[in-house]
Amino acid sequence: MKTIMVATDLSERSDRALRRATLLARQFEAAMLLIHVVDDDQPRRIVDVEWDEASTLLRQMAATLRDVDGVACEPRVILASPFVGIAQAVADAAPDILVIGSHRRQVLRDVFVGTTAERTIRSVECPVLMANATPAGHYRHVLQTTDLSDGSRDALLRFQALGLGDHARTSLIYVFDAPALRLAFSHSIPKDDQKHYLEDEQRDAALELARFLSSTNLARLRQIVRYEASQAPHEILKAATEEHADLIVMSTHGRSGLAKMLIGSVTEQVLKTAQIDVLAIPPQRGE
Structure with missing residues (x-):
């Protein structure tokens, strides 16, 4: 830099x-x-x-x-x-x-x-x-985010090139959905079945995240896979609090931000409400 x-x-x-x-x-x-x-x-x-x-x-x-x-x-x-x-x-x-x-x-x-x-x-x-936030020193824990999109991968690589996380603890969070638990009849599914279903979805999400990172040199990042029990921005901010992160890193263009001049809705909501620093990384020219 x-x-x-x-x-x-x-x-x-x-x-x-x-x-x-x-x-x-x-x-x-x-x-x-x-x-x-x-x-x-x-x-x-x-x-x-x-x-x-x-x-x-x-x-x-x-x-x-x-x-x-x-x-x-x-x-x-x-x-x-x-x-x-x-x-x-x-x-x-x-x-x-x-x-x-x-x-x-x-x-x-x-x-x-x-x-x-x-x-x-x-x-x-x-x-x-x-x-x-009021700066108190160098960043200690950086929480990077991904939705497994190409834009997200590029943002992770651009962040690595900046060097902001070189001397900080870094984690990567992927918030996954469990569609069956959102269906109207989900309340009729036995609790044990819901638990097993969620465990299966979490295991699949972890495998997806591992495959996503396999094409980069970021596989050693500490990985957090979290169920989208509420909206994704809330889960990211909640994880940042639990992990005592002082910087959140996000791509401005993910699955929900395909138009050239739009910010992805998840990124927008985090920028809107976060009390800690947020680094928004756009796609590079030509992407």
Whole structure:
């Protein structure tokens, strides 16, 4: 990892992103690009004031990163709508990873689709790290996810190439379905038969996961096979809590995200509700 971009809106959420990006830059001896987008859809005098204030703040932040943290940092203020500015900056600089703060969570409603974070994640070609938790050090336990799709396999390999999990405990979770237990008449199936059926499905799922990993060099990953007793996003988040994971890794395009500009529904739900960091990895160009 050579270049890390962090997008800041100068809020507390972005402070977490900046701190996480700083830790990564020090860990990998990478350069940092610190960007802030000034919305150009405002009266000119407001744009000019915000531009001047943001430029001053970013220069001060970059100087602190260089002098205190020893991180080479280039500040950039961009004039555009927030989403367009970030996407263009990523396209121009081609960073290895983009770090952003968590999206705004409303008290009574958790809105994610259509936010700057969501639009950025589904559009850029580099992995996007959403920094939800206050960084306390390097990642200790990474929970990778798979739905056994080609997109998921590619995301696992791209994550390995980043090196983020090299010094952390890493696990891989596959959440499987047991269709018969969802049928309307499933309540009439004896409990022992349900148990044996679920054991068979879990065994088959473990074999599927092993076959999926056999074409990669990831077979040594600690593997978790979990029944989809509730919705898959909930099972992933529940497993992350049980495993004390501090990073979840997901592909943006899996079985449920076939359209070019869509995020898979499972990934979307995890990004929407996770309290720990989430790394969303898109397919590489041409895939």
